[in-house]
Amino acid sequence: MSQTNRKDGGLINKDKTLTFTFNGQILRGYEGDTLASALLANNKHLVGRSFKYHRPRGIVTVGSEEPNAIMEIGSGAYKEPNTRATVTQLYNGLEANSQNHRGPLGFDLMAITDFFSPMLGAGFYYKTFMWPKAFWEKIYEPAIRNSAGLGTLAKEPDPDTYDKGFRYCDILIIGAGASGLSAALTAASSGAKVILADEDFIMGGRLNSETTKIDGTPGSEWAKNAVDKLSAMDNVTLMADTTIFGVYDHGIYGALENRSSESRANSNKPRQVNWRIYAKRSILCAGAIERSIAFGNNDRPGIMLAGSVRSYMNRFAVATGQKVSVYTNNDDGWQTAKDLRTKGVKVVAVIDSRSISPVMGIQGAEIFMGTDVVDTKGRRRLKSIKLSNGKTIDTDSLAVSGGWNPNLHLTCHHRGIPIWNESIASFVPDDKAPPGMSVAGRAKGTMVLNDAIKEAHDLGATVASELGFKPKDLKAASTPVVAYNIVANWGVPSGKNRAWVDFQNDVTAKDVKLANQEGFKSVEHVKRYTTLGMATDQGKTANVLGIGIMAENMGQSMQETGTTIFRPPYNPVAVGAFAGRRRGMEFYPTRYTPSHKWSEEQGAVFVEVGMWYRSQWFPQPGETHWRQSVDREVIQTRSSVGICDVTTLGKIDIKGSDVSEFLNKVYVNAFAKLPVGKTRYGLMLREDGMAMDDGTTARLSEDHFVMTTTTANAVSVYRHLQFCHQVLWPDLDVHMISVTEQYAQYAVAGPNSRKLLEKIVDSKHDISNEGFPFMAAAEISVCGGIPARLFRISFSGELAYEIAVPTRYGDSLMRAMMEAGEEFNVVPYGTEALGVMRIEKGHAAGPELNGQTSAYDLGMGGMVSGKKDFIGYKLGLREELQRSDRMQMVGFKPVNKSDLVDKGFSMAGSHLLDLRDKPTTENDQGWISSSIYSPMLGCYIGLGFIKNGLNRKGEFVRAVDLVRGSDIEVEICSPHFYDPEGGRLRV
């Protein structure tokens, strides 16, 4: 039979039936249901197995505080574990599965752990699995992880879309219950920009769950009217199904909005939006969360919180049982009995731990005052309860209220410390809420609804006024005053029966006691030792109860015991929501050079460098190994001409009358006298004397310079230069701008590079060896008037140029140069060939500029000027950095030229040892930082660092690679392997 527990009324749409499955069984619910209410309507109380003991567990609450009813929703890649059924809006086709059991939910094979529970108390794993030590990682931990825990992951990429958003307001109101709506009405009347957010998909908070009348109308109707009124105002943004999960600095709030759970498979609309809300002020009206009482076997399916039982009845028209009983220590518990009775549900007993007169009469119910529940029966569903007076009562649904805790979580995100309030037997916020946040209503501990409404109403007006708005003089809504009396009741000594404090983590009152006995006195230590208050619910229903038990154990006050620190997020937030659209290829921006399309047409293999896509090599038909392509590119460039896209190098335009003086301060070598029309290589250090970056700077005119940096450091060098200018030498007449993306730049290298360029560069420019010698620079024009910059610089060691044109001409220039070069058999070369040629020439690059190498270490000590101050000068002179036995950069080549050739890997990463030393850390003398096969030398060569290397040329050492398995004899040599005199540069 379907929906046996469904009654009349409620805020559900019975005209719209929704079909869903639970553990494969097809069930029905209505629009407006949550998964939990629909399960209860179908009399499904048993919905999961507990974390540690695999105890049968049922739905306990009606909101995000739910400890038990956490499920896997969806299947395949869409599966999401640990989803709270109580906040999952029901939709057609929803698939839910219970988690943490082996075999069917009703007969969990792992339930055996429950019989061993005496051995599994607090901290059992710290004690039990001590020996042998080696067993921990391989045997104990996997076994524990396998048997304890929550849901399982889909293990596929999440196919859902998540998004991020930004919103701004004057006043953010958190919680849209009676208080939040009242605050919003007065605040919004002032014209202030208001955002009202609530985690529920229907606004109204507890009003939707109560029979309370406000201004004479049912609370849920009053709430709906208020929401309608607010939604008609232009200055109000309503955000339902949105949880404010964190309060950050300066009025920034994290908000998670759920959207479109239904049509996820067919929609690319975001499933969740992670909003960042900037609010000048906020008003917290987050209400209160009910807590339980620790009595024997208080965790059976069918035992729920009283306010939640009432919600299922009033809002979802679901009776949680046929014979309901209520156990309370406060007046509010009685309201549950009354509402159920009014709806025609049989209430068999009301048990109140207080020795006072009954709060009201409940028709047909036995009333027990000064009495407690001490034990329960019913493994998969509650059957009966046993009272402290020895009486047993048959009941299938027990509604428990241990009182209401103000929901002060967000007030503590900046280390606010809750204060114990004896009159309501709970913690209330202190006055250290995050700056800009005010609290009203039950979240503040104002438990009488009429007072809460008035308080929030006034606060909405006050906050708006403080921001300079003029709120209208509205009248606060009113409701009959209902007293909230409570006497704290943390639990009942239950003999051998376990009394659960934290359902999600299977922590009992005994565990807390044991922790205290073993010396864990701080609430934070008890939390970590017992796991009380951890996991997805973060102890929303459990913490205060646990603190109460601790306080009793240790004979101290609640205030002395205190709470653990509250931290964001308030509710679990999927990592996907933090990532938003930044995943896969959108994880960070992809940068393409202007001639990327051309490279694609050539079949280039790309590599990512500093977010850029660079051509690594250009395979030709018949080439089956990258080395074939790279060797060909090198040989063809060195024998004729090659072109390489070097657009990704950092480019900085620098103007002003003091630029040469400025460059003198940031480079180790002299720049003060760099003539117009000349380029100079420069090395930059950090202030600590270590190499930061290198590149060239050209002087295009008296006060106009252009600098290049390495691709990887383009951003950090520019930042550093701005620091040097703005912070260290603000009065220098220097103006900089990054033009990395404004210019496409190509290296044209090889003996025929000039001949090629002569066909591109407009003929009025003389680029002969005499007219445009090595290191010359000029602004020219190409292809009939296109502005360009030409530099005669060489990374390859050949006669070479770099030519730059505005970005929009990059693609055309590449194509024009390839066409012009056809007669010279021009070859495009990628970063691999570039690397081969730079290592053949002994140029340091990224692997050498690793942040631990000084100018001296790099063999560039001779460049360092002693006649000027520059960044890194003084600290670079420190004794330790001048020691001759430092690791210094030199070249290495195998004694046997054929070494490694058959292995197919280079020397890079090999460590250097004396010939007869064992390969140990103590004997390590250095390492090979860069190594490639040199087609020009016909063997592997490498750059690397070895102690006192500059003075050891000609010595033989071993290069040992224990990872890949090679051990070869190498000769220490000059890093300049190819054309060491540099004759090829100057022809």
Added chain:
Amino acid sequence: MIINHPLLGPRDSEEFVYLGSTDLINRPTNWEEEASAEDFYQYQYIRDNIAGDHQELWYHEQGDQSWLVVSRNTLTHEITKVELAQDVARTMGRGK
């Protein structure tokens, strides 16, 4: 956090890069003296770990590339003052 940029108004701290204390403005100028090694050492490495009001350098990398001096309480994150670093540097005697 929100940094109230003196030229651009309130901007999210996500747009900025943090460097460190404004001690970094006081780069020694006595590089020619032997004894300045100690000064440079102090300048580069030695910082107070301040719990409270702290003057620090932030760079508006995703904005106008200004270096700013931000007065921030390291305990509360309250920001009481934001100035252009070049103005502060000049008042501290930096020039050419």
